[in-house]
Amino acid sequence: xxxxxxxxxxxxxxxxxxxxxxxxxxxxxxxxxxxxxxxxxxxxxxxxxxxxxxxxxxxxx
Numbered sequence: 001x002x003x004x005x006x007x008x009x010x011x012x013x014x015x016x017x018x019x020x021x022x023x024x025x026x027x028x029x030x031x032x033x034x035x036x037x038x039x040x041x042x043x044x045x046x047x048x049x050x051x052x053x054x055x056x057x058x059x060x061x
Contacts, residue, residue, distance in 0.1 A: 001049050001061070003042055010038075013058040032057040 010027055018026040024037040036055035038044070053060045 001044050001046060003038070003040070003044055005061070006038065006044055006049055006052070009053075009061045010056070010058070013056070015056055015058065027052075027056065029056040029058065 013029070014031055015027050015029045018028045018035070020026075021037060024039045026035060027038055028035045034055060034057050036052045038052060039048070050060050
């Protein structure tokens with residue numbers, strides 16, 4: 001999945017950008033108080049996208 005698509009999906013579920021890390025961005029779901037990291041690659045593996053969504057408590061796209 002493209003990173004832009006994932007970011008759009010995260011925003012649709014009210015997830016917010018928190019901060020930039022060394023090689024990734026931190027995102028949080030304020031409704032569930034959960035956090036996850038998103039790598040800054042153009043293409044992100046579907047298994048990693050599934051893990052990010054699970055960490056944030058949202059549905060897999």
